Amino acid sequence: MEHTTVIHAEGLTRHFGDTIAVDRISFDVQAGEVFGFLGHNGAGKTTTIRVLNGVLDATAGKVEVLGLSPNAQGPALRRRTGVLTETPSLDDRLTARDNLRIYANLYDVPQDQVQSRVDEMLALFELSERADDKVGEFSKGMRQRLALARALIHQPELLFLDEPTSGLDPVASKQVRDLIDRLSEEGRTIFLCTHNLTEAQRLCDRVAVLEEGQIIALGNPRELGDQMGISLPLEIEVAADQINAACELLSSIEHATDVRARGSVINVSGLHRTDIPLAIERLVSTNIAIFQVTPGEASLESVYLALHRDEEAA
Amino acid sequence: MNWRGIFTIVRKDISVLRYSPAVIWPIVIVVVIIMGLMPAVFTVPYYFVEIPENISLEEGLPDDLPEDLREIYDLIADPLLAQFGGMSPQEVLVRYFLVYVFAPMFLIVPVMTTSVIAADTFVGERERKPLEALLHSPLTDEELLLGKVLAAFIPGVVVSIIAFVIYSISVNALSWPIIGAIFFPTPIWLLILVWVMPGVAALGLGASVLVSSRVKTFQEAYQVSGILVLPIMGLFVGQIFGVFYFSLVLTLILGVIVWVVDVVLFWIALEMFSRSEMISRV
Numbered sequence: 001m002e003h004t005t006v007i008h009a010e011g012l013t014r015h016f017g018d019t020i021a022v023d024r025i026s027f028d029v030q031a032g033e034v035f036g037f038l039g040h041n042g043a044g045k046t047t048t049i050r051v052l053n054g055v056l057d058a059t060a061g062k063v064e065v066l067g068l069s070p071n072a073q074g075p076a077l078r079r080r081t082g083v084l085t086e087t088p089s090l091d092d093r094l095t096a097r098d099n100l101r102i103y104a105n106l107y108d109v110p111q112d113q114v115q116s117r118v119d120e121m122l123a124l125f126e127l128s129e130r131a132d133d134k135v136g137e138f139s140k141g142m143r144q145r146l147a148l149a150r151a152l153i154h155q156p157e158l159l160f161l162d163e164p165t166s167g168l169d170p171v172a173s174k175q176v177r178d179l180i181d182r183l184s185e186e187g188r189t190i191f192l193c194t195h196n197l198t199e200a201q202r203l204c205d206r207v208a209v210l211e212e213g214q215i216i217a218l219g220n221p222r223e224l225g226d227q228m229g230i231s232l233p234l235e236i237e238v239a240a241d242q243i244n245a246a247c248e249l250l251s252s253i254e255h256a257t258d259v260r261a262r263g264s265v266i267n268v269s270g271l272h273r274t275d276i277p278l279a280i281e282r283l284v285s286t287n288i289a290i291f292q293v294t295p296g297e298a299s300l301e302s303v304y305l306a307l308h309r310d311e312e313a314a
Numbered sequence: 315m316n317w318r319g320i321f322t323i324v325r326k327d328i329s330v331l332r333y334s335p336a337v338i339w340p341i342v343i344v345v346v347i348i349m350g351l352m353p354a355v356f357t358v359p360y361y362f363v364e365i366p367e368n369i370s371l372e373e374g375l376p377d378d379l380p381e382d383l384r385e386i387y388d389l390i391a392d393p394l395l396a397q398f399g400g401m402s403p404q405e406v407l408v409r410y411f412l413v414y415v416f417a418p419m420f421l422i423v424p425v426m427t428t429s430v431i432a433a434d435t436f437v438g439e440r441e442r443k444p445l446e447a448l449l450h451s452p453l454t455d456e457e458l459l460l461g462k463v464l465a466a467f468i469p470g471v472v473v474s475i476i477a478f479v480i481y482s483i484s485v486n487a488l489s490w491p492i493i494g495a496i497f498f499p500t501p502i503w504l505l506i507l508v509w510v511m512p513g514v515a516a517l518g519l520g521a522s523v524l525v526s527s528r529v530k531t532f533q534e535a536y537q538v539s540g541i542l543v544l545p546i547m548g549l550f551v552g553q554i555f556g557v558f559y560f561s562l563v564l565t566l567i568l569g570v571i572v573w574v575v576d577v578v579l580f581w582i583a584l585e586m587f588s589r590s591e592m593i594s595r596v
Contacts, residue, residue, distance in 0.1 A: 016594065050593055053450055055449050055450055055589055055590070055593050056589075057590050074454075074589075075316075076452070078450060078451060078452040081450075083447070085446045085450065088443075089443045089446040089447035090443075091326070091330060091444045092444075093330050093333040093334070094326070094329070094330060098326075102322055103447070105318060105322040106319050106322050106323075106448075106451045106452065107452060108318065108452070134333075150447065
C-alpha cells in the first residue's frame with residue numbers, strides 16, 4: 001500500500017521567550033494513520049498541534065501538513081483539518097445546534113448542506129435530543145462529544161485530538177474512544193495527543209513519546225518494546241500430559257520471571273520478544289507438542305516508564 | 315475576504331450578547347441615567363425658579379437677575395449667549411444644558427458600549443475558552459479582527475442611535491413647559507450623531523482591541539478602556555466653565571480629530587493583532 005505523508009516535521013522548534021516548548025522534533029505521519037503523541041502535561045503536545053495547524057508560528061524547523069506550509073498557508077490548511085482542543089472550547093451560552101451551525105459556516109460547508117450536516121452530526125454523537133439546549137447545561141461527556149462533532153462538521157482529512165478523554169468518566173471515555181475507532185476505520189488521519197497510555201495503546205498505530213519538548217522514542221508500541229527490551233506475556237498451549245516438562249523448560253529461560261500452567265495452557269511472564277524463538281526451539285527439541293503460541297504486546301506503559309527511567313538516569 | 319466567515323462571527327457575538335448580563339446592564343444603566351434621568355435633573359428645577367417676566371438677555375445680563383442664575387450665565391460663553399438673545403432666562407438655561415453641555419455626555423454612550431462589548435468579545439471569550447476553537451478556524455487574522463470589530467461596532471452604533479432617540483424624546487418632553495416647542499435634535503446634535511458618534515464608537519473599540527492583548531480578564535479590559543471617558547468628561551467640564559462650546563465648526567474639527575486617532579489606533583491594532591499572540595494567552 002502506498003503511503004502518503006500527511007504531516008512532515010523536521011527540526012520543529014518553538015520557543016516562548018527563554019522557554020523551549022518544542023525542541024527540534026522530527027516525525028512523519030502517514031495518511032490513515034492514528035498517530036499518538038504522548039507526554040506529561042507541559043511536554044509540548046498542545047504547542048505542537050498549534051504549530052502544525054498554523055495557529056502558532058514555529059521558531060525554527062520545517063513543517064508541511066497536507067502538502068501545505070502551516071505558517072504561510074494557514075487558512076487553506078485549517079479548512080482541511082479539524083481540531084478538538086484540550087478544553088472543549090464551546091460557547092456555553094449558545095445551544096448545541098448553534099455551536100455546530102457557526103462552525104459549519106466558518107468552515108464553509110455549502111449553505112444548503114449546513115442544516116443537514118448539523119443534524120447528521122447531532123445524531124452521530126447522540127445529541128439530537130439536547131440539540132436546542134444551552135451547552136452550559138451539558139455534562140463533560142456531552143460537551144466532549146459536541147466538541148468532537150464540531151471538529152468533524154466539515155469532514156476534515158486530518159483530525160487533531162488534544163487529550164480527548166481528559167476529565168471524562170469511564171463511560172464517557174469509552175464513548176469517545178469508540179468514536180475515534182470509528183473515525184479511524186473510515187480512514188481519517190488522526191493526530192492524538194494524550195497522556196493516557198492505555199488509550200494510546202488501544203488506538204494508535206504509532207506513537208511518539210515527548211519529554212521536555214523532545215521526542216525520546218518513536219514507533220509502534222511493539223517496536224518500542226523491542227528497542228527497550230520490554231518484557232511481554234507469552235501464552236503457549238501444549239499437550240496436557242507434557243505440561244510439567246514444558247513448564248520446567250520454560251522456567252530455565254534467562255528472562256522468564258513467572259511460569260504458570262492452567263489446563264494445557266502455560267503463561268510465561270518476563271520474556272523479551274527475542275526470547276520467543278528460543279522458547280519454541282527448546283520445547284520442540286524435547287519433542288513437546290505445541291498447539292498454539294500467542295505472544296502478547298509490550299504494554300505501552302512499560303515502554304513509557306522505561307523511557308522515563310532512562311531519561312532520569314541520563 | 316471571507317465575508318461569510320466574518321458575518322458568522324458578527325452574528326455569533328451579537329447573539330451571545332443577549333445572554334451576557336455583565337455586558338447588557340452597564341449599557342442599559344448608562345443610557346437610562348445619561349440620556350433619560352440627567353436631562354430631567356437639569357430641566358425640572360427650572361419649572362420652579364421665579365424669574366421676573368420682563369427680563370431679556372438682548373442687552374446683556376440685567377441687573378435684577380437673581381444671583382444664583384447670574385453665576386450660571388457668567389459661565390456661558392459670550393458668542394453662545396448672544397445666540398440666545400430674545401429667549402427667556404429659563405429657556406436659555408435649558409437649551410444651554412440640554413443642547414451644549416450634554417453633547418459630550420452623549421458621547422459616553424458609544425465609547426462605553428463598544429468598549430464593554432469589545433472587552434467581552436476579545437478578552438471575555440478568551441477567559442471562557444471558546445476563542446481557542448475560533449483561532450483554529452480557517453479565517454485569516456484580518457478576517458477574525460474585522461469580524462470581532464464589527465460585532466462590537468454595530469451594536470455600539472445601534473445603541474447610540476437608540477440613546478439619541480430616547481434623549482430627543484425626553485428633552486422635548488421635559489422642556490415643553492418652558493419652551494413650548496419641539497426644538498430637538500438641533501443641527502449640531504445631528505452632526506454629532508452622524509459624524510462624531512461613529513468615530514467615538516470606533517475609538518472605544520480600537521482602545522479595547524489594543525488593551526485586549528495586554529490584559530487577562532474582561533473586567534480588567536473594561537476598566538482600562540474606561541479611561542477614554544476622561545477626555546469626554548474634559549469636554550463636558552470645558553463647556554461648563556465656558557472655555558468652549560459645541561459649535562458646528564468645533565464639532566466638525568472634533569470629528570476629524572477622533573477619526574484621525576481611530577485610523578492610528580486601528581493601524582496599530584492591525585499590526586499588533588496576531589493569532590499567535592492570542593493563542594499564547596489562551
